[in-house]
Amino acid sequence: MAAEASAIDPMAQFHIDPVIGSGWSVFGYNLAFTNSAAFMVIVLAVLWVFMLGGMRRQLVPGRWQVAVESMTSFVSNMIDANIGPKGKHFTPYVFSLFMFILLANFIGLFPLAIIPGLHAFTVTSHITVTGVLAVMSFSIVLIVGFAKHGLKFFSLFAPHGTPWYLLILIFPIELVSFLVRPFSLGLRLFVAMTAGHILLDVFASFIIQGLHANNAIGPVVSILSFAMVIAVSALELLIAAIQAYVFALLTSLYLNDAINLH
Numbered sequence: 001m002a003a004e005a006s007a008i009d010p011m012a013q014f015h016i017d018p019v020i021g022s023g024w025s026v027f028g029y030n031l032a033f034t035n036s037a038a039f040m041v042i043v044l045a046v047l048w049v050f051m052l053g054g055m056r057r058q059l060v061p062g063r064w065q066v067a068v069e070s071m072t073s074f075v076s077n078m079i080d081a082n083i084g085p086k087g088k089h090f091t092p093y094v095f096s097l098f099m100f101i102l103l104a105n106f107i108g109l110f111p112l113a114i115i116p117g118l119h120a121f122t123v124t125s126h127i128t129v130t131g132v133l134a135v136m137s138f139s140i141v142l143i144v145g146f147a148k149h150g151l152k153f154f155s156l157f158a159p160h161g162t163p164w165y166l167l168i169l170i171f172p173i174e175l176v177s178f179l180v181r182p183f184s185l186g187l188r189l190f191v192a193m194t195a196g197h198i199l200l201d202v203f204a205s206f207i208i209q210g211l212h213a214n215n216a217i218g219p220v221v222s223i224l225s226f227a228m229v230i231a232v233s234a235l236e237l238l239i240a241a242i243q244a245y246v247f248a249l250l251t252s253l254y255l256n257d258a259i260n261l262h
Contacts (some may be wrong), residue, residue: 010201014125014194036129039121043104050099071099075248082252086259090252093140097133098248105193105240109233124243125193127186134186137251145258156257185250192243196236203228 013220018032025031054068061069075095079087101124108122123129145153157174158167210222 003260010205012200013119013121013201016126035121036123036126039104039107039123041090042131043100043107043123044123046103046107047096047099050103071095078249079252082249083256083259087252087255089138089256094248094252094255097137097251098244100246101133101247102241105244106237108193108197109236109240111259122193122197124189125197131182131245133189134182137185137254140183141254143256144255145261148259149261153258153261156261181250181254182242189243189247192239196239197234200229200232200236203232228243 016034016036018030018034019038020033022030022032028185051068054065056065061208075098076088076091079091079094085091104122104124108120108125110120112118112120145156149155157171158237159170159174162170207222207229210218210220210225212218213221
């Protein structure tokens with residue numbers, strides 16, 4: 001039993017497994033409906049229900065409507081503060097981005113494993129998901145920047161008032177810094193969510209190993225590990241919200257550069 005407890009793999013929770021159609025393939029590419037895709041659908045369904053229930057526009061709003069209006073106002077105020085009136089067109093996109101990441105992070109923390117055969121899957125713990133979200137935001141920034149300013153968009157990499165002889169050094173540095181944005185945007189969310197879940201799984205394995213240890217210190221390790229699981233879980237809830245906010249905030253700041261050319 002102790003050997004089984006020590007064999008717990010903290011990376012197993014990130015495995016992508018087929019749910020439906022494990023044999024589906026087109027031109028050699030597997031098209032199975034996976035647990036990752038299933039939880040993306042769950043996140044979108046929860047988001048749809050959340051918005052649908054809060055858009056009744058009652059004269060005396062209920063708690064649900066207040067919650068939805070609070071979230072939309074939060075994102076709208078963030079857009080106004082970082083972009084200004086010109087950013088209103090991008091409020092739906094940034095709001096959708098923020099809510100998707102927030103709900104994905106929270107749903108991934110649900111303790112579904114207490115039900116045999118179920119396990120929560122955090123889609124934002126995969127670089128393929130966070131990378132696509134980052135590239136999508138970065139692509140919008142490029143499209144808006146060149147559509148609005150044309151080649152003048154390159155002046156973003158040459159700060160106003162910089163002497164010409166310094167531009168030889170500053171321009172490539174600013175350009176590389178700009179091109180690194182989608183990588184840092186996707187990696188930040190991916191690393192934060194992955195590290196937290198690994199930590200939770202490690203402490204959970206300590207609980208099991210302590211319970212099956214044949215010495216007096218085993219129960220002590222289990223109790224301390226259980227306390228750490230509670231503490232880390234609370235911290236993960238905070239990180240889940242912060243990471244969603246940071247992703248949306250940086251997206252709005254990047255859009256500000258493209259719109260206002262700062």
